Amino acid sequence: MNRPNPSSRSADRERADRIYYTLAALLGGAVILYFAVVPFVGANLAFHFYLMLWITMASGFNVSSGFSGYMPFGYVAFYGVGAFTTAILVKKLGFPVLLALPFSGLAGLVLALLFAPTLRLSGIYFAIVSLALAYICRLVITNMPEEMTGGSFGIQLGSQAEPVLSFYVMMATMMLALGTILWLSRSRLGKALRAVRDDAEAADMMGVNITRVRLYGWLIAAFFPAVCGGVEAWYTNIVDTETAFNTLITAKTVIYAIAGGLGTVSGPIVGALVMVWLDELIWRQFPLLNLLILGLATVLLVLFLPRGIVGTLLRWRPAWRRYVP
Amino acid sequence: MNAALEARDLIKRFGGLVALDGVQFAAAEGEVLGIIGVNGAGKTTLMNCLCGLYQPDEGEIRLAGEDVTGRTPHEIAARGVGRTFQVPRVFRRMSLIDNLLVPVLRRRATDRALIDQAETMLERMRLIDLRHNFAEELSGGQQKLLEMARMLMPDPRVVMLDEPFAGVHPTLCRFMIEQIEAMAAERKTVLLISHDLTSIYRLSHRVLALNQGRVIAEGGVEAIRGNPAVIEAYLGA
Numbered sequence A: 001m002n003r004p005n006p007s008s009r010s011a012d013r014e015r016a017d018r019i020y021y022t023l024a025a026l027l028g029g030a031v032i033l034y035f036a037v038v039p040f041v042g043a044n045l046a047f048h049f050y051l052m053l054w055i056t057m058a059s060g061f062n063v064s065s066g067f068s069g070y071m072p073f074g075y076v077a078f079y080g081v082g083a084f085t086t087a088i089l090v091k092k093l094g095f096p097v098l099l100a101l102p103f104s105g106l107a108g109l110v111l112a113l114l115f116a117p118t119l120r121l122s123g124i125y126f127a128i129v130s131l132a133l134a135y136i137c138r139l140v141i142t143n144m145p146e147e148m149t150g151g152s153f154g155i156q157l158g159s160q161a162e163p164v165l166s167f168y169v170m171m172a173t174m175m176l177a178l179g180t181i182l183w184l185s186r187s188r189l190g191k192a193l194r195a196v197r198d199d200a201e202a203a204d205m206m207g208v209n210i211t212r213v214r215l216y217g218w219l220i221a222a223f224f225p226a227v228c229g230g231v232e233a234w235y236t237n238i239v240d241t242e243t244a245f246n247t248l249i250t251a252k253t254v255i256y257a258i259a260g261g262l263g264t265v266s267g268p269i270v271g272a273l274v275m276v277w278l279d280e281l282i283w284r285q286f287p288l289l290n291l292l293i294l295g296l297a298t299v300l301l302v303l304f305l306p307r308g309i310v311g312t313l314l315r316w317r318p319a320w321r322r323y324v325p
Numbered sequence B: 001m002n003a004a005l006e007a008r009d010l011i012k013r014f015g016g017l018v019a020l021d022g023v024q025f026a027a028a029e030g031e032v033l034g035i036i037g038v039n040g041a042g043k044t045t046l047m048n049c050l051c052g053l054y055q056p057d058e059g060e061i062r063l064a065g066e067d068v069t070g071r072t073p074h075e076i077a078a079r080g081v082g083r084t085f086q087v088p089r090v091f092r093r094m095s096l097i098d099n100l101l102v103p104v105l106r107r108r109a110t111d112r113a114l115i116d117q118a119e120t121m122l123e124r125m126r127l128i129d130l131r132h133n134f135a136e137e138l139s140g141g142q143q144k145l146l147e148m149a150r151m152l153m154p155d156p157r158v159v160m161l162d163e164p165f166a167g168v169h170p171t172l173c174r175f176m177i178e179q180i181e182a183m184a185a186e187r188k189t190v191l192l193i194s195h196d197l198t199s200i201y202r203l204s205h206r207v208l209a210l211n212q213g214r215v216i217a218e219g220g221v222e223a224i225r226g227n228p229a230v231i232e233a234y235l236g237a
């Protein structure tokens, strides 16, 4: 396979790219088809809505941890702020929902800019500060005037619920996230991010503007959970600080992303699919022990497949890295 | 004419320790400047200051006449400075090709042209068969070659090699010596750090001897070889 001749090398490269993009198209097509028919065949709308939400959340988290090397334990902050942005714009300012959602994304970007100085920290320090900032966001919103945030009762979006439409908007958000990450994984920004993840100082000495590159990655990672928060607020028709800033949202996002494998496009999709289904099956069988068993499954997964499902597959078959999105 | 690289009165302190204590030198285009000194003499610290990783506490660094003191590492890299590391620092979870692309990400050339260039470079460094592997899957010696290839990708004017022969087997050593000679032939300025004198004496046009952060001798290979201060620093250590 390793032919020395340059022209056969470039033919080999083109073949690998073709396989890569064909697989990406097949995977994307299968995902679209699967979710698009859900409302028509009468499958469980809520289950699949949340499945898409988790795929999107895990994919966004992947940009931060898999590409950039940051573990934001307070990832839920973007989600919560996005949820409240849509809720407040719709309920208090009378925005149409579809106009409010982009502002949720914008709110995520603004919050990411505010948190950008924490990108100087690394490893566990970054993770802990991120957790603390999420808590602060929650406190700030909890202590805002009740007329605005609805206090402990939260905000009812009122007559705005449109389950099927919001289902498809969630689907569009997911496709946008997957498309962005597919682009990122092949882009120069993606290579710069991975270099910074592996050795920031060395990347700097190789001419990479590490501060700027990290900021770009951080903005991408913040945008999608914020939109997810907005769409979920619309779907459930209610937002309160207890659920919108629940640490379990970060925990699930992290688990799903790691289960699938960080750093690839397909990893978080596979991870969310497998784990959400597993969660559902366990919950049906053992409604009381479901969290315990899920926790155990996670521990086993991390112990035996530390690089996640896709990551382990690619470690076992390194040659496939070129083909698997 | 301006020197390709010039350091004036560099001082670098780590707390109470003075790692560089007024280091001064100039290197011309196409010159191989060897930097010798026992462990802890300050060789790596000097290199880290020159490439912007450390900010010197005092002194000045000039590249082709331009004052670059206080610039960030990527700004200095953009001015044509490349380096390798004493302990290889490759991008572990990236393919060899992607490793080589990192220093040229901001070039205008198409991705395709850059990948072609990366493959040519890997061929030159005898790593072409491993081009799709992750860098972490290479042996130590191969990682040193990968670093050299990565350093050469943007065609830098000044290259700095930190202990390129440390822990490298003799065949590979010979190959690396040829590569360094080729760099000088391309009119690059080469800073070659080593505590091993044989290879330095063979390659260098001029040698700078450091001890405890000070330049204790400077000159041609013959002069350095017989210099009493150098002999004492090495034997007395």
Ligand SMILES: Nc1ncnc2c1ncn2[C@@H]1O[C@H](COP(=O)(O)OP(=O)(O)O)[C@@H](O)[C@H]1O
Pocket: B014, B017, B019, B037, B038, B039, B040, B041, B042, B043, B044, B045, B046
């Ligand atoms: N980042 C650092 N922090 C503190 N001390 C350092 C640091 N880097 C180097 N030193 C100290 O500076 C001195 C010179 O080190 P170094 O430049 O690595 O020597 P060499 O490369 O010549 O072996 C040593 O005493 C070393 O302990």
Ligand SMILES: [Mg+2]
Pocket: B043, B044, B045, B086
């Ligand atoms: Mg050293």
